[in-house]
Amino acid sequence: MLKEDKAGITYAKGFKAAGIKAGIKKSGNPDLALIVSDNDAAVAGTFTQNKVAAAPVYVSKKVVSSGSARAIIANSGCANACTGQQGMDDAKKTAELTASQLGIEPDDVVVASTGVIGVTLPMDKIQTGIKTAAAVLKADGSEAAASAIITTDTYIKSLTTSMIIDGKEVRIGAIAKGAGMIQPNMATMLCFITTDANIDQVRLQLALSEIVEKSFNMISVDGDMSTNDMAVIFANGQAGNKKIVKNDADFKIFYDALSELCCEMAQKIAADGEGATKFLTINIHNAENFADAKKIGMSIANSPLVKTAFFGQDPNWGRVLCAAGYAGANMIPEKTVVKFGNITVYENGTGASFDKKALQKIMAEHDIIIDIDLSLGSADATVWTCDLSYEYVKINGEYHT
Structure with missing residues (x-):
C-alpha cells in the first residue's frame, strides 16, 4: 500500500542512508546525502534532456549503463553545471571519494547535484562531508538524506509501498526534491528509488523509462528544464522473490506499484511549486x-x-x-x-x-x-x-x- 512514510529509501531491505551538513549551503542546512545498498544492485535511470547537462549527469549515465551500482552521493547547494573540465573532474572525484569510504569501485557510485549553476563544488567540504556521512549511515537514515537534497522545497518528499510477488513481500521506497525549474523532460528534480525486488536490469530500466513518461514528465511548475535532473532506482534482490526476467504477471505487479509511487511523487513536486497557492x-x-x-x-x-x-x-x-x-x-x-x-x-x-x-x-x-x-x-x-x-x-x- 502506498503511503507517505519517512522510511523512504531505507524501507526496502538492505539499504542505509545518511544526510549531513557539509557546509556547501550558506544557510547551514543539510546538504549532502549518501544512500548505500548492502550488496550489488541492478540500477536504472532517466536523465535531463537539456543539452546543457551538469557534470554529475554524465558520470551517472555511465554508471547506469553498466547495469549495477551500490551507492548514491548527492549534494544540494551547488549544481556543478556549466563548470567545464573542472566540474567533470570534481564529479568523478566525488565518486572516487565515496567509493574509497565504502570499499567499493567508483563506477558503482551514482553522483547527483542540485543548486546554483556555474559554481564549482567546494571539494574540501565534499571530501570531509563524505567521510562524515559514511560514518553515520543508518537503516533509518532516509529522512536525513531527504532533508539534505532539498533546495527551495517547503517539505521533504518521501513515499513507500509494498506488494506480494512470488509469495514474498517486496518493498519500494523513494525520496525526491523539486519545487522550481520544473519542466519535462524531467525537471529540477532528483528522485532516488530503492527496492528489494529481485528483478533484472533490463526489466528495471524498461519499467522506469515508461513510468517516467507518465509521471515525472507530466509535471510543470514554470516551464524551465533543468541541467541536473535524474530519477534513479536500485534493486538489490533482498526480498528473495523469483527473479523477474520477463514481462509477466510478477513484472506487472511490480510495474503498477512503481507507477503509482512515481505518479504520487510527481504530484507532490508539482504541488510544492515555488510560491504555489494552487x-x-x-x-x-x-x-x-x-x-x-x-x-x-x-x-x-x-x-x-x-x-x-x-x-x-x-x-x-x-x-x-x-x-x-x-x-x-x-x-x-x-x-x-x-x-x-x-x-x-x-x-x-x-x-x-x-x-x-x-x-x-x-x-x-x-x-x-x-x-x-x-x-x-x-x-x-x-x-x-x-x-x-x-x-x-x-x-x-x-x-x-
Whole structure:
C-alpha cells in the first residue's frame, strides 16, 4: 500500500542512508546525502534532456549503463553545471571519494547535484562531508538524506509501498526534491528509488523509462528544464522473490506499484511549486492520440496567463482554451468542452452559462481539476501543475544572491 512514510529509501531491505551538513549551503542546512545498498544492485535511470547537462549527469549515465551500482552521493547547494573540465573532474572525484569510504569501485557510485549553476563544488567540504556521512549511515537514515537534497522545497518528499510477488513481500521506497525549474523532460528534480525486488536490469530500466513518461514528465511548475535532473532506482534482490526476467504477471505487479509511487511523487513536486497557492490537475480526454493529449495538457500547464489567472482565482476559461489551441495538437473548438471542477465553462464553441458563485467557490480551493474533452478520439493524459504567484518571482529573483 502506498503511503507517505519517512522510511523512504531505507524501507526496502538492505539499504542505509545518511544526510549531513557539509557546509556547501550558506544557510547551514543539510546538504549532502549518501544512500548505500548492502550488496550489488541492478540500477536504472532517466536523465535531463537539456543539452546543457551538469557534470554529475554524465558520470551517472555511465554508471547506469553498466547495469549495477551500490551507492548514491548527492549534494544540494551547488549544481556543478556549466563548470567545464573542472566540474567533470570534481564529479568523478566525488565518486572516487565515496567509493574509497565504502570499499567499493567508483563506477558503482551514482553522483547527483542540485543548486546554483556555474559554481564549482567546494571539494574540501565534499571530501570531509563524505567521510562524515559514511560514518553515520543508518537503516533509518532516509529522512536525513531527504532533508539534505532539498533546495527551495517547503517539505521533504518521501513515499513507500509494498506488494506480494512470488509469495514474498517486496518493498519500494523513494525520496525526491523539486519545487522550481520544473519542466519535462524531467525537471529540477532528483528522485532516488530503492527496492528489494529481485528483478533484472533490463526489466528495471524498461519499467522506469515508461513510468517516467507518465509521471515525472507530466509535471510543470514554470516551464524551465533543468541541467541536473535524474530519477534513479536500485534493486538489490533482498526480498528473495523469483527473479523477474520477463514481462509477466510478477513484472506487472511490480510495474503498477512503481507507477503509482512515481505518479504520487510527481504530484507532490508539482504541488510544492515555488510560491504555489494552487495545485492544478489538468485532464485531457478523448484526444486523437496520447502525444496530442500531452501537448495540450502541457501547453495549458506552462501558460503564465493560465497560471496567474488561477492564482488570482479568476475563472478565465479563455486563457485555457487559447493555450490548448496553440499547443500544436489537433483540436476543434466547437467540439471541445472545458470544465473547472464539475462546472462546464465552455462548450459548443462559446462560453457556457454557469452559477458564478459555485464557480467562485471552486476557484478558491487549493486543489482544482480542469477537464478538457476534445471529442476526437480515445486517448487521455493527465498533467499536474501549480499557479504562479508573487512569491515565485521573489524566490527566483533572489535565488543566486
